[in-house]
Amino acid sequence: KTINRIFIQSHNFDTFTIKYNTSSDFSTPISFSGNTNTNHYFEFNSVSVTSVTISVSVTMTAGAKLNLGEFYCGLELFEMDSPVGQPLRVSAKAQQQILTLSDGSNYKNYVRQLRDFLIRLNCVSEAERLNYVSLYERNRRETFVFIPNPATSSDTWDGLGGHYIWANEPDFDNYTDNLVANGRDVNIQLMQAGGVG
Numbered sequence: 001k002t003i004n005r006i007f008i009q010s011h012n013f014d015t016f017t018i019k020y021n022t023s024s025d026f027s028t029p030i031s032f033s034g035n036t037n038t039n040h041y042f043e044f045n046s047v048s049v050t051s052v053t054i055s056v057s058v059t060m061t062a063g064a065k066l067n068l069g070e071f072y073c074g075l076e077l078f079e080m081d082s083p084v085g086q087p088l089r090v091s092a093k094a095q096q097q098i099l100t101l102s103d104g105s106n107y108k109n110y111v112r113q114l115r116d117f118l119i120r121l122n123c124v125s126e127a128e129r130l131n132y133v134s135l136y137e138r139n140r141r142e143t144f145v146f147i148p149n150p151a152t153s154s155d156t157w158d159g160l161g162g163h164y165i166w167a168n169e170p171d172f173d174n175y176t177d178n179l180v181a182n183g184r185d186v187n188i189q190l191m192q193a194g195g196v197g
Contacts, residue, residue: 117189
């Protein structure tokens with residue numbers, strides 16, 4: 001598989017490396033010592049891999065068991081090209097169940113917090129529009145990964161990223177203000193997908 005992106009979420013790794021094909025470094029080597037961040041996002045040159053290995057020698061709390069919420073490696077489809085339009089709207093929701101107990105009090109069974117996104121873009125070029133058309137077609141067969149605020153390993157990444165589905169109809173055919181010269185409007189509703197895509 002060819003990859004150029006990796007992210008790890010909700011981990012407790014202090015000193016660790018990530019390599020491919022047993023011992024090869026990525027174009028930007030991934031190596032940490034004294035790490036305090038629990039989420040990381042990495043970009044590197046495309047490389048064909050048969051395996052990706054995370055080696056952890058020290059956890060954030062000495063002697064703690066290794067924790068890793070999600071590990072993803074894949075290939076970037078495209079990066080949004082300086083979008084014009086309304087700010088990205090985030091809709092947070094908790095996946096939970098509120099149970100009423102026999103004495104009338106309540107108990108909450110919390111699973112996790114989900115985030116959906118509403119994206120409204122204006123003045124999208126024809127070349128950029130084709131990226132969205134292709135993404136919509138891919139979405140008919142499989143989920144895709146969306147990372148709203150990617151930050152490289154030297155930055156603190158907010159950890160937002162996961163598998164999504166494009167939930168609304170393909171809304172990328174109308175011209176902004178009905179003028180061809182303005183480019184297109186693109187409206188996307190992303191909903192968090194279940195399982196791994």
